[in-house]
Amino acid sequence: MTPEQAGLFAIFGSVFALLVWGRIRYDLVAFAALIIGVVAGLVPTDHAFSGFGHPAVVIIALVLLVSRALSNSGAVELIASRLISGDRPTSAHIGIMSVAGAALSAVINNVAALALLMPLDIEAAERAKRAVAQSLMPLSFATILGGMITMIGTPPNIVIAQYREGALGEPFQMFDFAPVGLLVAVAGIAFVTLIGWRLLPSRAGAEALLEQAETELYVAELLVGEGSKSDGVTLGDLYPMADEADINLLGLIRRGRRLPGFSRREPIQAQDTLVVEGDPKAIEGFMGKAGLDFAGSERHEGGITGGSLTLMEAIVPDGARIAGRTAMGMQLLYREGVTLLGIARRGQQVRDRVRLMQIEPGDVLLFLGSPERLDGAARSLGILPLEGRRTGVVQRRKAGLAIGIFAAAILAAVAGLVYLPVALAACAVAYAGLGLIGGGEVYEAIEWKVIVLLASLIPLGEAFEASGGAELIAGGIVDVTQGLPAWVILLALMVVTMTLSDFLNNVATTLIAAPVAVQIAGRLEVSADPFLMGVAVAASCAFLTPIGHKNNTIIMGPGGYRFGDYWRMGLPLELLVLAIAVPAILTVWPL
Template sequence: MLSLFILLFIVLCALVLFIGGWVPADVVGIMVLAALALTGLVSPEEAVAGFSSPAVITVLAMFVLSAGLTRTGVAYRIGQPLQLFARKGEAVLIVVLMAAAGILSALINTTTVAVILLPATMDLARRSGLPPARLLMPMALGCLLGGPFTGISTPPNILATDALRAAGLTTFKIFDFTPITGALVVAGIAFMVLLGKRLLPKGGTSGTRKNGIESAYEIGAHIFTIELPPASPLIGRNLAESRLGSALYLTVVGLHRAGELILSPRAQETLQAADIIIVHGQADQVSHFHGSRHLQVEPGGPETAEITRRLGAASVRIGKGSPLIARTLAESGLRRDHHVHVLALNSPTGECLGDFRRHRFEEGDGLVLQGEHQVLENLAEKGLVELGTPLADGSADAPGCELLSLCSVRVPEGSVLAGRNLVESRLGNAFGLTVVGLARDGKVDCLPAPEETIQAGDLLVVQGLARDIDVFEGLQDLEISEQSSRLAAELESQQIGMTEVLLSPRTTLAGKTLSDLLFRDHYGLSVLAVLRKGRACRTGLQDMPLQFGDALLVYGPRQSLEAVARDEDFLVLDQAAAKAPRLHKAPLATMIMVAVLLSAILGFVPIAIAALTGMAAMVVGGCLTMEEAYHSIEWKVIFLIAGMLPLGMAIENTGAAQMGAEALIGLVGDLGPRWVVAALFGVTVLGTQVIPTAALVVLMAPVALGAASALGISPQLLMMTVAMAASASFASPLSHPAHLLVMGPGGYKFMDYVKVGAPLTLVVMAVSVWLLPMLWPA
């Protein structure tokens, strides 16, 4: 009798600690193990037997198998149909997840279904913008509710059938469990949608890392969409030609096209009619430029004609001893000091250089210069260049270069450009346009100095390629169609990721700009923002010199993130985000998982051995590394299960479970079959929260069969009751591996399972007590 009181005291203390949450759950499990061994309720061998238990080994191996499916992209493909419901709302997601989990659990081991759906559910939570805690528990409950669908799908069903066979009674057929299980699944889903979701923890965001990035960079507030107008000049041009980045400081992170989402499109991706462009940046950059509020295109007038008459172009050569040698275009002062514009540059070998801003002039370089006729002659007289063949007046048609066009734009009152100089207007860097004339108060100035301040009412005559002028006009037609934080949840997939990158202590890149590094071209990644001194910068990133302590928010293919992680100049903060899926290993991972399932279902080997073999095959086959395998295991869960398993042995050894069951059945035996079903269900469901289901069915089967014989009640009715109750392990994380699998990723506490699982257990019990006597008349 003393052993019963000691056992009761240990159980009560454990429950208090679980509920209070003062001590981590895994530590409580180890404390229970130690208490049971020290009080002699279990032998030392029984106390540590949990660490070699098939249940513990199975859960451990399942974590690794799940990681293998995730790293090879199999889990993503399995869960891809679920992503169609990402924007349907929480209630719809709960219904879809629980229904999918229930159906799959009828065909596959319940724990395996949880393993397969875990990464898919996490991805669904991220895409829907919901915390994982709102979806992971419903998914696990769906697995448990659908588990008993067939006679071979769960251990309780198998053991209940064996108990009837051993007693010489009519056994259950394989689908005898389906009607009651189907009713319980429907009732469970209805409960979760109507009441259960209100009891779920609010949870945080979809991960600590993402929460940190979101709070630091406010990603959701800077993601919006732009819908191309039907006749936009941008249609048919690629993203690089659209100048969304250079002109509006926007980064195109995705395209919605014909119902398909294209993430991290290439710069060569051509825009099509009806495209919806997903961009990251400052929304006011679009609104400022929209509707010609700051620059108004006008038809060419007398000012344009005068500038065309006064300007000319000439082909020149840099001769020996020229002061321009070894200087860049900016250092040469050709525009600032001499009022000429370089239209084209050919190297001494005759090669036409496209981007010559960083080129240092060499002897023999050929230039095409534009300016007033007298100015061009003065350059030759000063020995800066050697004058070659004069070209036509006006817009030059330089050899090897495209025909340039002129366009007149007016600076209206209230324009943000008023008060800025020509350099600050960014017409050159942003649009590839050159201001070749400025008309103010009836006076026309050719090739004004870059420091010339723009005033309201000025007419600027700009020169550029015809397509650049079309783009300039097209950008003024753009407007924001949607701005929502939920858009940010769609930006990542198994192949596209986002993470923070720091300059490493050994970097040689400090002081250089992203433009100097050709970062996008070299790494294939977009820099969305730079975090400097706690402030996220989103504009002018290409020309911002990098400093120690800067954090770069980069976005693009995970393969490119892997390349950055290998570069000694950078430190990638989240290594998991920088891992590209091993898609070429997906067939092998699928074969391994199928082999594990079939060998267990067909009884070739125990599930623990099959899972361990599959785990080894995943590593040997290259689906994941051993380091990744170790990292994938939730060790807290392993220690929690191993620590609590001896408690079931102690209850068995002391006879506490059977004594309580027999006493309770004796109290209600005279009240009729429904009361007997209710009492048996209640005792069994309480036991299943702390005792392994297989052991519980073994304990309760003699009680149920004895009660059926003594009271003249159908033994099939009471054994079905035991099987259903043993599978109703909803109210404790210790009751089933599926709960333990989602405990860590969902951030659940012990009481979270009690809050949702206890009322769900009452619902399942009520439906069972109502339906079972009808399906199996006493």
């Protein structure tokens, strides 16, 4: 072992230990390791920051942007809204949610897919009076499995595709991962649906978590626009939809005056305003199902379809500038660029128009506006935004257009007409032009910690390979498995990669294992493709711990899981993945 190899092994060993320890952010660990490598002369100075312009980094950032915009358009909601039912058996519910999660993860980031479907799964568990722990982990695992189907579904596939271009002269294409990834995903989903969930604990406590997550109930006003599906029906006709969305219908406003009583039998007319009560997400969801708009939203830079709007909850402290005044009196939209949509007042029933109510200290207010305007209004009005209580407004009228643009970008890239990063960038620009993602969201949507991690480790990985470190590890694996068939060596590489991925970030694991895969193939004098594909599959399959994949971390709290619970379903699933993937890889990508 040369001094250069020893130095790089020491850096990667320290990175591994610090990532497993978990007390220091992984992006800081990786960036510090890069700087140490440059200062020590192990990474060429002119390559120190080359990772930040690497195609894999660009693609991951753009996929996150596109995922956020598709979510904002309501494209995902078209699928998700049909999944909820408290009447289905547990296996049927898990199967439907898992298939939906895997399908979404194939075309958008798998973390985004889980974030979109997890609230629906929790809601279904609440309706069925079932512990959410039984279904949340299967959903998480299904989104991880679905990400393996396409190149853009999961970061390891993106990294492997771009690494192949550097090592072999041509990258994997968008659907090169599909034959193996689809087979593994189908087998994995069948397992979690029929067997896996039965291995999980049925702990009580999900209801308590749900109760803790309850928000204030706001009285808000929803506008009936021209051509709305609610135009012409009675208020009573909307009661089943309101019950499903978990909101209360309180009455009807016509020509600026509230009609007496609950107006249950009153036919709804265009330009009427419905008075509803519920939490922000429930109100926003009902608005979409009933074809309504937030009253006043049409004046926000072209209305609800004209820009990226957000609901913000904030409390009114003593001494706030808004206390003792009304929204109309303060001309909030004109002066601050925000609309007061709802008021929650310590459980009291609100009878006045929202914009005419005098605000009191202790009220919790619901505002509509762009994120930048909301932040400015909070400072100006002296109110205190509630942490973690912002809800994006879905721009449902643009769902079809958003799907069409995304499909066109992917088809153009697959057909070789446009370079994939350029196609995704054009898609993101189009979404920004349509107002599906705002200027602030462009930066919020990108997970910068992952970007810095990947960009920092790429130069280290290149230096590690150039120094012969990857060849050294590959030689060790080949020597240990000397005389055994090539499929056994592929299996050994996948087991090592899978084990690393359970404790390391999957991007870091891929960057370490990819050069080793190519070196092993070179020593065996066989194609490198099956070994690279094996690394892609294994790096994605982090099912044993809550730290191996971000999706596993996300579900730990809401599901009430303990560290050891992941082994119950994760270990047999990883064994199943190996049993399915190895023969599938060797069939599709022969040696």
